[in-house]
Amino acid sequence: MRLEGLTKRYSGSGTPAVDDVSLEIKAGETVVLVGPSGCGKSTLLKMINRLIEPTSGRIRIDDEDVTGIDAVRLRRKIGYAIQSSGLFPHMTVAQNIAQVPRMLGWPKASIQARVEEMLDLVGLDPAEFQGRYPRRLSGGQQQRVGVARALAADPPVLLMDEPFGAVDPITRDHLQDELIRLQHELRKTIVFVTHDFDEAIKLGDRIAVLREHSHIAQFDTPEAILTNPADDFVSGFVGAGAALKRLNLTRVRDVDVVDFPTATVDEPVERISEMLSAGTTNEVLLLDPKQRPYKWLRRGDLAHAKGSLARAGTLVHDTVTRDATLRDALEAVLTDSGGRVAVTGRRGEYTGVVDLETLMNCVHELLDADRLEAIEHRHSLSEAEAKRTYAAQEGLTS
Numbered sequence: 036m037r038l039e040g041l042t043k044r045y046s047g048s049g050t051p052a053v054d055d056v057s058l059e060i061k062a063g064e065t066v067v068l069v070g071p072s073g074c075g076k077s078t079l080l081k082m083i084n085r086l087i088e089p090t091s092g093r094i095r096i097d098d099e100d101v102t103g104i105d106a107v108r109l110r111r112k113i114g115y116a117i118q119s120s121g122l123f124p125h126m127t128v129a130q131n132i133a134q135v136p137r138m139l140g141w142p143k144a145s146i147q148a149r150v151e152e153m154l155d156l157v158g159l160d161p162a163e164f165q166g167r168y169p170r171r172l173s174g175g176q177q178q179r180v181g182v183a184r185a186l187a188a189d190p191p192v193l194l195m196d197e198p199f200g201a202v203d204p205i206t207r208d209h210l211q212d213e214l215i216r217l218q219h220e221l222r223k224t225i226v227f228v229t230h231d232f233d234e235a236i237k238l239g240d241r242i243a244v245l246r247e248h249s250h251i252a253q254f255d256t257p258e259a260i261l262t263n264p265a266d267d268f269v270s271g272f273v274g275a276g277a278a279l280k281r282l283n284l285t286r287v288r289d290v291d292v293v294d295f296p297t298a299t300v301d302e303p304v305e306r307i308s309e310m311l312s313a314g315t316t317n318e319v320l321l322l323d324p325k326q327r328p329y330k331w332l333r334r335g336d337l338a339h340a341k342g343s344l345a346r347a348g349t350l351v352h353d354t355v356t357r358d359a360t361l362r363d364a365l366e367a368v369l370t371d372s373g374g375r376v377a378v379t380g381r382r383g384e385y386t387g388v389v390d391l392e393t394l395m396n397c398v399h400e401l402l403d404a405d406r407l408e409a410i411e412h413r414h415s416l417s418e419a420e421a422k423r424t425y426a427a428q429e430g431l432t433s
């Protein structure tokens with residue numbers, strides 16, 4: 036997709052909200068637009084699906100100039116998800132998701148199948164959720180339905196305007212992880228707006244850092260922006276703790292996820308008790324019948340609870356998926372007194388654990404790599420400086 040010289044001048048205002056923006060976004064990549072409040076991010080995004088008509092400039096999708104085509108027809112090719120989900124309150128979840136396929140005239144049976152497929156894709160049980168009204172969903176569930184609706188007609192392009200802005204930080208982390216997982220499967224061209232740089236690093240294949248009037252300060256990969264910000268404006272945005280932010284660039288799947296002794300709740304208590312007293316382990320992770328992490332059970336817990344599983348152990352508060360960042364994993368590990376977090380798969384099932392030691396080793400490696408890079412950078416700067424001085428002394432420059 037190409038944006039060419041896109042400009043929006045709202046009537047009555049002297050300066051343009053978006054001024055002459057050109058951007059090339061590759062098919063299947065996620066580009067995050069990040070910048071301060073009022074810099075024109077939403078305006079830029081809404082010009083792509085022509086919720087706002089550009090004052091000038093062009094938009095091309097798959098080499099087709101879509102600037103002039105009927106806006107309603109255009110929007111069927113472009114999914115759109117916004118903050119607070121934008122669901123219609125008087126329609127059920129199923130009706131909300133079915134909206135675009137219905138407008139496109141899909142047969143009833145395919146629409147129903149698609150609704151169920153989409154709910155499943157965003158991790159909501161179709162039987163439980165399709166008949167509900169949006170007000171009976173949590174904020175995170177509403178956002179999931181919003182994403183399901185945006186994807187329903189299988190558009191090649193997906194626009195997302197701060198879609199996770201209105202949910203609590205833990206839910207936001209989970210929704211971000213799910214978007215990453217979805218994107219592995221779907222490979223849509225996504226343009227995502229946020230003012231949260233950490234979110235941009237986590238989600239973007241490339242990030243466009245915007246300043247006033249959506250002028251592009253830097254358009255590059257998260258790694259390049261973190262290690263080599265183009266100017267003071269970008270460094271200001273990257274902010275302090277760049278090394279820690281690099282934790283956002285490494286995923287749980289990149290470190291050692293190890294096995295942990297497990298048992299399921301329906302196993303005989305005696306067997307679990309034997310496991311703990313055999314001396315090979317001090318702790319067992321208890322899984323529910325669907326193999327999801329349920330409780331941490333230590334030696335002694337069973338005795339305290341008089342052999343009853345219902346009363347023994349500590350509930351598992353937080354889990355991470357393999358797509359979660361090391362920062363999320365570190366947070367989960369640090370808030371858990373046991374110093375480890377369970378890693379789960381697509382349906383919440385247990386796949387292993389990551390512990391504090393693994394994470395600390397990884398942090399050290401990242402910091403070492405950063406230090407090395409900084410030393411090399413300084414070295415090449417001083418070499419260049421020395422060359423210039425030498426050239427000046429020899430009168431080689433004017």
Ligand SMILES: Nc1ncnc2c1ncn2[C@@H]1O[C@H](COP(=O)(O)OP(=O)(O)OP(=O)(O)O)[C@@H](O)[C@H]1O
Pocket residue numbers: 045046048052070071072073074075076077078079230
């Ligand atoms: N309908 C409108 N009429 C006139 N001016 C507008 C209109 N919508 C937005 N603006 C102005 O255009 C500029 C860019 O607004 P926009 O909402 O695109 O910014 P943004 O970067 O998305 O901001 P935020 O992060 O706060 O949502 C702002 O100065 C805003 O006041």
